[in-house]
Amino acid sequence: MGMIWSKKERRFRWPFILLVVYSTLSLVVFDLAWRHVEMGFVQLALIGMIGWTIGAAIIFVKGWKS
Numbered sequence: 695m696g697m698i699w700s701k702k703e704r705r706f707r708w709p710f711i712l713l714v715v716y717s718t719l720s721l722v723v724f725d726l727a728w729r730h731v732e733m734g735f736v737q738l739a740l741i742g743m744i745g746w747t748i749g750a751a752i753i754f755v756k757g758w759k760s
Contacts, residue, residue: 707757708757709754713753713757716746716749720745720746720749724738724739724742
């Protein structure tokens with residue numbers, strides 16, 4: 695809960711906001727890639743999940759340290 699809500703400042707913390715924005719942009723890019731790349735859905739979804747997981751882990755680790 696400490697990474698999502700700041701009790702002292704009474705607002706969402708920046709790492710959580712960045713994660714929400716990053717997830718939204720990832721879905722938009724995934725949809726765009728699915729429409730334009732000739733690749734199977736499952737393979738594209740797997741690549742997208744791996745990429746999202748790496749990015750989310752970086753945001754989580756950087757947010758946890760601050």
